[in-house]
Amino acid sequence: MKIKGKPIFRILLFCLFFQPLSGCHKEAADQNVFIDNGKIKLGFNKHTGSLSCFSDLLNSYDWLEENTNKGSPWAIEFLQPEGIETIDINSAAKFRYSKPNPATLILRWKRFAGTGNRNLEVTATITLENDKALSLWKISVNNIRSKPIKQVIFPRIEGLKDTGEEYLAVPQWMGHIMKDPRKHLSEIQGNIRKFEWLYPGLSLQCLALYNPDKCGFYASCNDSLVYNKSFSFSLNATGELDYEMHHFPSLDSLNTSYEPPYAAVIGFFKGDWITAADIYREWGSKQRWARESRLKKNLTPQWLENTALWVWNRGRSDNVLVPAAELKQRLGLPVNVFWHWWHGCSYDDGFPEYLPPREGRHSFISAITAAQEKGIRAIVYMNQRLWGTTTESWKNENAPAYAVKDPDGRINTHIYNIFTNKPTASMCLGTQFWKDKYASLSDSAVNTYKANGIYMDQACLALNCYDRNHGHPAGPGNYWFINFNRLSDQIRSEISEEKQLVLAGEGCGEAWLPSLDAFLTLDVSVERYAGLGPWETIPFFQAVYHPYAITYGNYSSLLVPPYDELWPGEYAPKKPLEMLDKAFNKQFLMEQARSFVWGMQPTIANYQDFLARERKEEVGYLLNLARVRNQALKYLLYGRFLRSPDIELPEGELDISRLSIYAGKHGESVTTFRGRFPLLYAGTWQADDMDLGIALASISDDPVKITFDFSSDFYHLPPDGNIFIIDREGRKRLTAYSAREVKVDFTLKPRDACILEITSDK
Numbered sequence: 040m041k042i043k044g045k046p047i048f049r050i051l052l053f054c055l056f057f058q059p060l061s062g063c064h065k066e067a068a069d070q071n072v073f074i075d076n077g078k079i080k081l082g083f084n085k086h087t088g089s090l091s092c093f094s095d096l097l098n099s100y101d102w103l104e105e106n107t108n109k110g111s112p113w114a115i116e117f118l119q120p121e122g123i124e125t126i127d128i129n130s131a132a133k134f135r136y137s138k139p140n141p142a143t144l145i146l147r148w149k150r151f152a153g154t155g156n157r158n159l160e161v162t163a164t165i166t167l168e169n170d171k172a173l174s175l176w177k178i179s180v181n182n183i184r185s186k187p188i189k190q191v192i193f194p195r196i197e198g199l200k201d202t203g204e205e206y207l208a209v210p211q212w213m214g215h216i217m218k219d220p221r222k223h224l225s226e227i228q229g230n231i232r233k234f235e236w237l238y239p240g241l242s243l244q245c246l247a248l249y250n251p252d253k254c255g256f257y258a259s260c261n262d263s264l265v266y267n268k269s270f271s272f273s274l275n276a277t278g279e280l281d282y283e284m285h286h287f288p289s290l291d292s293l294n295t296s297y298e299p300p301y302a303a304v305i306g307f308f309k310g311d312w313i314t315a316a317d318i319y320r321e322w323g324s325k326q327r328w329a330r331e332s333r334l335k336k337n338l339t340p341q342w343l344e345n346t347a348l349w350v351w352n353r354g355r356s357d358n359v360l361v362p363a364a365e366l367k368q369r370l371g372l373p374v375n376v377f378w379h380w381w382h383g384c385s386y387d388d389g390f391p392e393y394l395p396p397r398e399g400r401h402s403f404i405s406a407i408t409a410a411q412e413k414g415i416r417a418i419v420y421m422n423q424r425l426w427g428t429t430t431e432s433w434k435n436e437n438a439p440a441y442a443v444k445d446p447d448g449r450i451n452t453h454i455y456n457i458f459t460n461k462p463t464a465s466m467c468l469g470t471q472f473w474k475d476k477y478a479s480l481s482d483s484a485v486n487t488y489k490a491n492g493i494y495m496d497q498a499c500l501a502l503n504c505y506d507r508n509h510g511h512p513a514g515p516g517n518y519w520f521i522n523f524n525r526l527s528d529q530i531r532s533e534i535s536e537e538k539q540l541v542l543a544g545e546g547c548g549e550a551w552l553p554s555l556d557a558f559l560t561l562d563v564s565v566e567r568y569a570g571l572g573p574w575e576t577i578p579f580f581q582a583v584y585h586p587y588a589i590t591y592g593n594y595s596s597l598l599v600p601p602y603d604e605l606w607p608g609e610y611a612p613k614k615p616l617e618m619l620d621k622a623f624n625k626q627f628l629m630e631q632a633r634s635f636v637w638g639m640q641p642t643i644a645n646y647q648d649f650l651a652r653e654r655k656e657e658v659g660y661l662l663n664l665a666r667v668r669n670q671a672l673k674y675l676l677y678g679r680f681l682r683s684p685d686i687e688l689p690e691g692e693l694d695i696s697r698l699s700i701y702a703g704k705h706g707e708s709v710t711t712f713r714g715r716f717p718l719l720y721a722g723t724w725q726a727d728d729m730d731l732g733i734a735l736a737s738i739s740d741d742p743v744k745i746t747f748d749f750s751s752d753f754y755h756l757p758p759d760g761n762i763f764i765i766d767r768e769g770r771k772r773l774t775a776y777s778a779r780e781v782k783v784d785f786t787l788k789p790r791d792a793c794i795l796e797i798t799s800d801k
């Protein structure tokens with residue numbers, strides 16, 4: 040065939056013909072077996088079962104490095120008396136494959152070397168989904184002969200090629216994103232250069248590695264039963280990037296086989312983390328936890344949904360309820376209280392000796408009752424798993440019998456309190472003893488002490504307990520999550536519906552949606568507790584689950600960290616309630632702006648009434664956000680998160696304070712940084728009626744000109760309609776749009792916020 044064309048075209052053809060042979064290339068067909076659905080192509084070596092082709096057909100990208108040591112798609116680590124014994128495909132003398140249909144491969148390895156492995160069989164089944172760039176990976180391990188397994192790694196995808204300009208998005212709590220993960224991995228000292236995340240802990244089961252302009256690697260899992268597992272990215276010995284999923288069987292000596300009751304999901308996409316969230320939402324929103332979410336089922340008390348602002352204060356009622364009442368007066372909307380250090384014991388080391396409250400029974404009950412008469416409700420802190428091992432009750436109530444045990448049967452303790460150095464242990468949620476204890480404390484806090492809810496610290500995680508007397512499988516499993524559900528049911532069963540109990544928890548997690556009414560997502564304040572690092576916060580959890588979960592909270596404070604009066608006096612700050620340097624005011628605004636545009640209930644930590652005078656602009660900013668948000672709940676409380684239009688976001692340098700969460704031991708509570716951050720924040724939300732709300736919050740000292748346009752089709756809006764602006768002055772029409780062309784052009788005042796509403800309303 041004669042090829043005509045300009046030189047550049049010829050070069051392109053040359054490149055096509057002379058690209059190096061990859062494992063996906065046709066010439067490799069005699070060595071490999073493939074499955075291919077037109078979107079994704081996978082190939083395995085016919086003789087060994089190694090992964091040889093991993094190709095995104097839609098975006099013409101072969102993900103495996105050309106000269107990579109084509110890896111074993113799995114590994115199994117057995118626990119042996121002499122240490123860990125690891126096997127993979129290289130340990131098998133026999134490999135067979137079958138292709139029962141064009142979309143499915145069954146790979147089977149047998150005759151393993153090593154004592155006790157003779158009859159072992161490992162079977163992997165890989166299926167391509169119809170019409171999607173997704174594949175399902177199942178593994179089963181048979182004839183284990185009672186050898187305990189530490190972990191099964193599957194799939195393992197070795198040598199993921201660098202797409203350049205790469206991002207890694209991970210739903211750690213709310214969600215974090217890192218630019219250039221390979222570089223950051225390579226900077227890790229030591230032999231193991233790995234990021235690994237436990238689920239639960241990850242709030243959902245999906246990770247994304249991508250170049251937004253080129254292609255993306257989607258790693259997920261369809262486990263609706265919430266088994267403990269982990270996901271990792273690491274650099275191998277040759278500096279290539281590997282992805283692995285880690286499965287942890289329970290240590291049941293009778294087991295002869297292991298097969299996770301779910302499949303790993305691997306796929307490709309083009310876009311960014313929001314695209315990945317869209318893919319995951321399609322599965323996640325169909326699961327039991329979404330159907331039975333308390334918000335979706337209208338089980339969350341109305342007062343929680345009406346909360347316009349949380350005050351997160353600590354200590355006695357006059358330091359908590361009085362400032363909240365003042366702020367409620369100022370705001371003119373519902374303000375409720377998230378209350379730490381109300382309890383009789385010292386924070387972190389005296390749990391669970393919460394009762395009676397430190398200010399005494401009578402004082403507490405009369406203060407909370409008076410606050411409730413003013414419309415202020417309070418949720419009180421109670422850690423849902425810690426018990427101080429130096430407390431009297433630890434011994435008197437025989438708590439050690441019901442604490443979490445490690446594989447050697449020991450109780451691991453942890454010292455959270457740097458002032459007293461007194462340790463705590465984790466209680467096992469799998470025991471009825473601990474559920475009874477915690478439910479009884481909750482009963483007293485609500486029924487006797489009149490609290491409106493309980494904040495269950497350290498929720499949305501799952502521990503492994505190896506105590507065989509606790510009635511749960513030893514080691515990993517899904518019993519922690521199941522027992523959290525039972526605990527929340529038990530608490531609710533002892534409290535009448537009239538009390539409108541709210542259960543809130545730390546962090547967020549898809550599986551907790553049916554148990555908890557509200558989720559504390561502190562990642563908006565990541566700089567305040569972690570400084571400036573490679574990870575930035577993204578609203579990954581909200582992008583998937585916002586219509587199913589109320590998220591709230593931040594560390595956003597204008598004061599130095601507080602100090603518990605029950606801690607040793609020698610470390611107490613000389614000037615309690617001291618204000619933070621004004622240089623950090625912008626950081627406060629930034630945290631509040633993020634919460635607003637990411638659809639969270641606003642919160643201020645450590646509020647005192649003098650701040651309304653001394654930090655007038657900052658408090659005013661927060662109140663303005665709360666007022667604007669309150670007019671737009673169909674978006675910011677109930678709406679679906681969508682990708683924002685292309686809006687130019689000006690940036691600026693900000694002073695950042697990192698604080699120890701509580702007062703530092705020698706007064707060194709603040710470390711400072713300087714970083715570059717957006718001065719305008721945007722979040723786009725679609726209501727059930729399909730109206731679109733674009734939340735905008737400026738922290739700039741200058742007016743910000745906002746111009747952008749988009750097609751109404753992108754958001755499934757009618758071709759003609761109106762654009763309203765909702766701000767401190769109410770709702771007014773900005774302009775109309777027609778012929779599908781939505782054009783926005785207006786100026787946002789310095790440090791102001793609004794919702795742009797795009798609707799067919801007149």
Ligand SMILES: [Zn+2]
Nearest residue numbers: 467469504509
């Ligand atoms: Zn246990």
